[in-house]
């Protein structure tokens with residue numbers, strides 16, 4: 001990330017989600033309120049951003065967005081809708097199955113923590129992000145009429161400070177309660193050792209029946225994260241943003257990788273399966289898919 005600036009990829013994800021939520025088909029997939037909140041939080045960032053959001057109602061601007069998507073991240077809007085919905089569903093399932101609090105790591109401008117805190121006022125919800133990104137998030141949350149009292153924001157650079165340290169200083173976090181942790185679109189921006197440290201950390205914090213819901217990129221034999229279409233361009237752009245892709249986990253080795261860190265793999269989803277789950281009417285053969293980011297759920301102990 002560029003010093004003093006919020007994560008550009010977090011802004012990009014929020015913008016992509018607003019685009020997806022404005023599409024009649026993808027709107028059915030996006031979690032309820034996610035698009036509306038993303039729009040409000042983005043709109044509070046700058047005048048340019050607010051203007052761009054106004055242009056979204058223009059069909060020519062949306063057509064331009066689709067061209068941009070085709071060139072840069074083919075299948076990107078669909079992917080964001082599927083990813084957000086899967087994470088939302090998995091967190092709600094974990095809460096139903098007995099986890100008692102939620103910790104979102106690297107939350108960016110995402111509103112999962114906000115929406116869960118609203119829907120589950122008795123459960124503590126924590127969101128941790130890099131201080132520069134969290135400043136932008138707070139700016140966005142400030143324009144909402146109400147911020148739930150059970151939503152706790154903690155700022156930390158996780159390359160400098162451990163998650164355990166952050167949570168141990170948070171008065172509301174109860175380390176004895178089964179917890180659902182979320183790392184969406186985060187691990188690939190951390191070095192391999194930082195990913196291991198984060199997962200090891202979560203494993204020590206999380207009591208039995210806790211869960212981890214996350215997304216990840218695959219890795220080649222040299223451990224380099226693998227991305228699909230327009231790889232060279234995308235890598236270049238992300239480097240320019242100061243957010244290069246740093247790590248991946250080979251999907252075939254995911255179970256073993258998690259086991260070594262004290263987790264049991266429960267679910268592993270690729271894009272085709274997510275499409276079949278949430279948009280069964282769409283044919284995977286003819287739908288452009290962003291098929292290089294995966295989603296997974298892991299558990300601690302008997303979870």
Ligand SMILES: C[S@@+](CC[C@H](N)C(=O)[O-])C[C@H]1O[C@@H](n2cnc3c(N)ncnc32)[C@H](O)[C@@H]1O
Nearest residue numbers: 007009010106107108110130133157158159185
């Ligand atoms: C691609 S964004 C994803 C945001 C959000 N999870 C989502 O999916 O919409 C990556 C997020 O990781 C956070 N991040 C990256 N490196 C970090 C670090 N060293 N410490 C804390 N957060 C970090 C950024 O601030 C940003 O919010």
